[in-house]
Amino acid sequence: MLQYFLKRLLSLGLSLVAASIVIFLALEVVPGDPAAYMLGINAQEDTLNALREQLGLNGTILQRYLSWAGGLLVGDFGTSYTYRIPVAELIGERLWVSLPLALYALTLSTMIAFPAGIWAASRRGSYVDTGVMGVTQLGVAIPNFWFAMLMVLVFAINLRWFSAGGFPGWDEGVLAGLKALTLPAVALALPQASILTRVMRSSLLDTLGEDFIRSARAKGLSRGQAMWRHALRNALIPVLTIMGLQFSFLLAGAIIIENVFYLPGLGRLVFQAISSRDLIVVESVVMLLVFAVILVNFSVDLAYALVDPRLRSRR
Amino acid sequence: MSLLVVDNLSLSIHGTPILKDVSMKVDPGRILGVIGESGSGKSMTAFSVLHLLPNGADLSGSISLAGQDILSCSEQQLCGIRGRDVGMVFQEPMTALNPLQTIGAQVAETILIHERVPKSEALARAAEALRRAELPEEKFPLSRYPHELSGGQRQRVVIAMAIALRPKLLIADEPTTALDVTTQAQILALLKRLVAEDGMGLMLISHDLAVVADLADDLVIMRSGEIVESGAAQHLFRNMRHPYSRALLEASGHVPERATPARTMPLLRVQNVVREYESHVHGWWRRTNRFRAVDDVSFEIRKGESLGLVGESGCGKSTLTRAILGLEELQGGEIQLDGKPVASDHKANRDVCRRMQVVFQDPYGSFNPRWRVDRLITEPFHLLDDPPRGSVREAAIVDALESVGMTADDSDKYIHEFSGGQRQRIAIARALIIRPELIILDEAVSALDVSVRAQVLDLLADLGDRFGLTYLFISHDLSVVRSITERVLVMKSGRIVEEGPTDRVFDRPQHDYTRQLVAATPVLPADVA
Numbered sequence: 001m002l003q004y005f006l007k008r009l010l011s012l013g014l015s016l017v018a019a020s021i022v023i024f025l026a027l028e029v030v031p032g033d034p035a036a037y038m039l040g041i042n043a044q045e046d047t048l049n050a051l052r053e054q055l056g057l058n059g060t061i062l063q064r065y066l067s068w069a070g071g072l073l074v075g076d077f078g079t080s081y082t083y084r085i086p087v088a089e090l091i092g093e094r095l096w097v098s099l100p101l102a103l104y105a106l107t108l109s110t111m112i113a114f115p116a117g118i119w120a121a122s123r124r125g126s127y128v129d130t131g132v133m134g135v136t137q138l139g140v141a142i143p144n145f146w147f148a149m150l151m152v153l154v155f156a157i158n159l160r161w162f163s164a165g166g167f168p169g170w171d172e173g174v175l176a177g178l179k180a181l182t183l184p185a186v187a188l189a190l191p192q193a194s195i196l197t198r199v200m201r202s203s204l205l206d207t208l209g210e211d212f213i214r215s216a217r218a219k220g221l222s223r224g225q226a227m228w229r230h231a232l233r234n235a236l237i238p239v240l241t242i243m244g245l246q247f248s249f250l251l252a253g254a255i256i257i258e259n260v261f262y263l264p265g266l267g268r269l270v271f272q273a274i275s276s277r278d279l280i281v282v283e284s285v286v287m288l289l290v291f292a293v294i295l296v297n298f299s300v301d302l303a304y305a306l307v308d309p310r311l312r313s314r315r
Numbered sequence: 316m317s318l319l320v321v322d323n324l325s326l327s328i329h330g331t332p333i334l335k336d337v338s339m340k341v342d343p344g345r346i347l348g349v350i351g352e353s354g355s356g357k358s359m360t361a362f363s364v365l366h367l368l369p370n371g372a373d374l375s376g377s378i379s380l381a382g383q384d385i386l387s388c389s390e391q392q393l394c395g396i397r398g399r400d401v402g403m404v405f406q407e408p409m410t411a412l413n414p415l416q417t418i419g420a421q422v423a424e425t426i427l428i429h430e431r432v433p434k435s436e437a438l439a440r441a442a443e444a445l446r447r448a449e450l451p452e453e454k455f456p457l458s459r460y461p462h463e464l465s466g467g468q469r470q471r472v473v474i475a476m477a478i479a480l481r482p483k484l485l486i487a488d489e490p491t492t493a494l495d496v497t498t499q500a501q502i503l504a505l506l507k508r509l510v511a512e513d514g515m516g517l518m519l520i521s522h523d524l525a526v527v528a529d530l531a532d533d534l535v536i537m538r539s540g541e542i543v544e545s546g547a548a549q550h551l552f553r554n555m556r557h558p559y560s561r562a563l564l565e566a567s568g569h570v571p572e573r574a575t576p577a578r579t580m581p582l583l584r585v586q587n588v589v590r591e592y593e594s595h596v597h598g599w600w601r602r603t604n605r606f607r608a609v610d611d612v613s614f615e616i617r618k619g620e621s622l623g624l625v626g627e628s629g630c631g632k633s634t635l636t637r638a639i640l641g642l643e644e645l646q647g648g649e650i651q652l653d654g655k656p657v658a659s660d661h662k663a664n665r666d667v668c669r670r671m672q673v674v675f676q677d678p679y680g681s682f683n684p685r686w687r688v689d690r691l692i693t694e695p696f697h698l699l700d701d702p703p704r705g706s707v708r709e710a711a712i713v714d715a716l717e718s719v720g721m722t723a724d725d726s727d728k729y730i731h732e733f734s735g736g737q738r739q740r741i742a743i744a745r746a747l748i749i750r751p752e753l754i755i756l757d758e759a760v761s762a763l764d765v766s767v768r769a770q771v772l773d774l775l776a777d778l779g780d781r782f783g784l785t786y787l788f789i790s791h792d793l794s795v796v797r798s799i800t801e802r803v804l805v806m807k808s809g810r811i812v813e814e815g816p817t818d819r820v821f822d823r824p825q826h827d828y829t830r831q832l833v834a835a836t837p838v839l840p841a842d843v844a
Contacts, residue, residue: 125370211410217367218405219425219476220398222390229424230413309460310414 001312004305012298019290020072024065027279037277068283077284082276087284090269095288097167098258098265101181102250105188109246112193117200117239122227124205132197139194148187148260155183165262184261188254192246199242203235210234236307244300248293316382318343318516319364319484324376326356326363326540333359334540336376341484341516346507348531348548349520350563352764353735356540357520361486364518365401366393381483399429402477404506406489408470412461418445418472419457425479441479447512448475449505466628467498474505481513488520495627495791500835503530522764524567525794525837528552536560552840562766568839569769570798571776573621582653582785583616583639583671583753589647590634608634610809611648616753621779621786623800623817625793625832631809632789636757639787641668652753669698672746676758678738682730689726692716692745699749715744718781719774736767740774747778755787760795772799793836797821805829 035051036043052058059067071078077087120132156164162183170177207213208231216226255267266285273281305311319341326334334356341347351357362368364378366385378385380400388396397403405411412421422441426432432440442452448471461469470490477485487506491499507530510517521527527534528548535545536559544557555561590609608631616622626632637643639650641663650657652667672695675681682691689712696702703711713723719740730738739759746754756775760768776799778784790796796803796817803820805813805828813826824830 211405211407212413214367215403215405215411215473215476216413216424218365218397218403220394220396220428221424222394225428230416233415234413308415310462 001305004311005302008298008301012294015294016291019294020069020287021065023283023286023290024068025061027283028061068280072284072287078280080273080278080281082273082278082281087281090281091266091284091288094264094266094269096170097181097263098251098254098267100177101185101188101254101258101263101265102247104178104181104185105192105250106243106247108185108189109193109196110243112189113196113200116193116197118204118227118232120197120201121204121208122224129201132201136194136197139190140198142190144187144191145256145260147190148184148257151183151187152260165260167263181263184254184257184263187257187260188250192250196239196242196246200235200239203238204231207231207235233307237304240300240303240307244296247296248289251289251292317341318381319518320377320379321360321364322377322379324360324363324374324378326359326368326375327373328369329371332540334363337537337540337542339535339542339545341518343483343516344510344514345532346510346517346519346530348527348534349518349537350522350524350527350534351537352522352563352766354539355537357537358488359540360537361403361488361518361520364484364486365397365403367397395429398425398477398482399480400482401484401486402480402482404470404473404477404485404487404490406492408466408473408493411473412469414461417458417460418450418455418464418475419459422457422472422475422479425476429480441475444475444479445472447478447509448472449501450475465498467494467502470494470498470502471505474502474509478509478513478515482515484516484518485510486518486520489522490519491526492521492523496793497627497831497835499526499837503837506530523837524564524765525839528839529837536563549840564839566766566769568794568798569765569772571769571772573776573779573799580618581615582618582620583787584651584654585615585635585639585648586613586650587648588612588635588638588645588650590631590638590643591646607809609638612806612809612811613648614804614811614814616785616787618752618785619779619783620802621788621800623796623803624787624789624806625791625796625803626806627791627832630806632806633757635806636673636755636787636789639755640671640673665698669695669749670751671753671755672749672751673755673757674739674742674746674759676761678735678742678762681742682738684730687727687729688716688741691730692726692741692748694745695749711748715748716741718747718778719744734767736763736771739763739767739771743771743774743778747782750782751784753785753787755789757789758791759788761790761792768795775799793821793832794838805832 035048039048039051068078075088077091079085080087080090083090116132116136120129123129152164155161163180167180168176204227208227210231213226213230216230217223221229251266254265255271257263258265258267259271266289270282270285272278273285317340321337321339324334324337325332337356337360339347339349339360349357349360359368363374364380364385366388368374374386376386380396383396385393385396412418419438419441422444423434423437426437426440427434438457442457445455445457446452450468450471455464455468461472464472474490485506490506491502494502503526506517506519509515519527519531531548533546534548534551536543536557538559544551544555544560552564555564588609589607589611592606592608593604610631612635614622624632624635634643638645639657641650641658644661645658652670655664655667657664657667692712692715693708696708702708712726716723716725721737721740721744725733725741730741733741742759760771763771772795775786779786786799788796788800800817802815803817804811805820805826807828813820813824813829820829821833824833
């Protein structure tokens with residue numbers, strides 16, 4: 001188990017280094033000089049040079065990479081070109097919106113998907129199953145920004161239960177914050193829950209067809225007991241994989257939803273930073289997202305090992 | 316009074332008749348052998364007794380277990396009967412256990428489901444059940460997971476689960492089909508002992524007459540959902556009346572005739588072959604363990620000869636096969652076909668490859684389901700520099716199909732349209748199409764029913780004579796090897812431990828291991844038929 005853990009940890013570290021190099025190089029080759037963008041087209045050459053010096057844009061690629069990556073290690077992400085405040089501060093603020101939003105959406109999607117998937121699988125071929133499959137088909141097909149706008153129309157404009165957008169900040173209280181995140185979280189969770197339901201159902205059905213379920217039934221377990229005691233945990237492995245992927249997507253992929261609801265999250269930050277060539281912010285946010293994705297996959301790997309003894313004993 | 320009485324049982328699933336008027340009984344302390352080929356309804360009869368049937372099943376007739384009418388029981392009552400009064404052992408030990416639970420928990424579950432006892436007591440009784448199934452706790456702690464056990468050991472766990480509550484009836488559905496012969500002999504002996512100890516009734520289901528012959532007191536022979544013949548085993552074996560039973564008996568001891576005597580020229584020469592695998596043991600310092608799958612193996616196959624290679628799973632048969640096909644890097648020795656090495660420069664030698672072909676065990680898994688038969692059987696053409704096209708290709712396809720007893724019309728069908736036996740014929744056609752000299756049959760008839768197996772063996776013998784083929788026949792099934800080969804090699808732990816003419820090796824085995832194998836192989840009573 002310890003070796004499994006250390007091996008995963010090593011691969012986590014290597015992935016991070018590889019990702020940082022790729023991100024750095026990708027943004028290096030993107031056309032557009034941030035200094036020129038900030039000073040406008042009429043700037044003097046020496047002013048530009050001075051600004052470049054100040055922003056740390058001079059020097060060889062290796063020097064710049066090392067100073068950037070070195071900074072990341074100690075939590076120094078550099079200073080934003082446009083906002084002129086430390087990127088870490090900027091990201092920290094936004095993370096407090098994006099991370100809770102992703103967790104909220106993931107919780108919702110899991111809370112819907114597990115019961116729905118289990119329900120559909122245990123009544124395979126019935127109206128319940130057909131119904132669940134139909135609804136999830138729709139859920140996968142509907143674009144979430146359209147669904148988001150529909151919800152704004154119904155719950156914010158007509159019913160006035162929620163505000164149409166914006167975020168009051170956590171200073172206003174946890175409930176107020178959660179309330180502001182509810183509609184975006186539902187919009188994000190809908191397609192994810194639909195996919196997860198279908199994965200849960202098919203994984204559970206596959207497991208229910210396994211020989212050891214027949215063994216369990218021959219021991220005298222009822223259909224339900226066999227499912228809860230033997231099938232469910234075995235069916236979780238593909239479900240965990242999808243959940244890991246989904247969380248990464250929720251964290252990184254909320255750009256559209258954050259724009260629809262006007263939330264000050266990471267997605268919007270990246271969006272704005274790209275349009276203003278604030279490369280240091282883009283690099284840092286992308287790096288952070290990569291880190292999150294890798295960390296989530298790492299946790300999923302550990303979760304596999306908890307679920308499956310065969311992985312624990314593998315050398 | 317009989318323990319289990321099945322009377323005029325008929326079963327249909329979604330309107331398709333599966334069983335017709337099946338009647339049988341099992342007495343306490345006696346063993347009923349149920350014999351039949353695939354699709355005969357033998358397993359469905361067993362599942363009907365437990366009432367574990369797929370949706371859409373419609374049962375009629377009666378099943379009574381110790382006087383209780385099973386068919387009128389509610390699902391809840393049935394759950395009380397399963398596991399407590401009737402235990403069941405299945406064919407596939409590798410998948411019959413939950414991979415995520417310890418063996419102790421799984422055996423204890425049988426007890427916990429039926430009795431209100433503390434978990435510690437259930438575990439203690441589980442340890443006792445495992446001990447009776449010959450898995451003592453000292454060597455196999457309850458905390459083991461199924462993946463840490465071999466197939467035979469897993470089957471013992473399944474048996475322990477089934478007998479934990481000392482049921483009145485045990486149903487064993489092909490309990491040893493997936494196991495090696497020596498393991499099979501041990502499991503059969505275990506079942507026999509448990510029946511004697513507990514006075515349990517045993518319904519032993521098998522496709523293998525010889526397995527049942529040793530053990531059963533009574534016999535039932537089934538075909539297409541009906542019982543064709545039944546009676547006391549000793550009597551029935553000697554007085555089979557139904558043509559099907561006789562055919563089954565004939566087929567299981569079938570010896571195909573071969574005319575061409577082997578010539579003396581060697582075709583394949585395997586010399587001091589060594590194949591090692593490295594397994595890395597991860598620690599802070601890497602150590603490398605070497606495992607010799609094939610250890611200094613030498614033999615020859617002469618032109619036109621049928622050579623058998625027998626051994627249990629893990630003995631290195633498959634690695635050796637792959638090495639002969641040029642698919643394994645050797646760490647020592649050399650393999651030559653007609654004087655030319657099968658592999659050079661780290662890859663298989665095409666000129667040599669086209670002169671040998673292989674037929675594998677699984678007639679279901681070894682074909683691409685999305686290709687038509689013509690494309691499937693012309694696959695070996697890629698070994699030719701100038702593969703035939705157009706009408707020459709058509710003629711080759713028709714020729715190959717007809718030589719294995721299929722027709723030209725079969726060439727544009729898909730593989731799912733064929734039965735297991737037909738698929739194996741197609742696999743042979745695929746091997747034949749480039750006119751190889753050596754055909755390697757890797758457990759090629761092991762998955763087939765006895766009557767189909769007899770036909771395929773006849774076909775192989777016939778083709779061997781017509782095309783002057785040389786066979787390397789690899790199998791764990793000694794009786795098949797005995798019927799078709801002239802010379803045999805016995806392999807154990809990567810080494811050839813015995814070699815000689817087939818009759819001599821099986822009648823007067825020299826090596827201990829060969830003796831064990833021969834002794835473990837179930838045989839039909841000598842005076843039968």
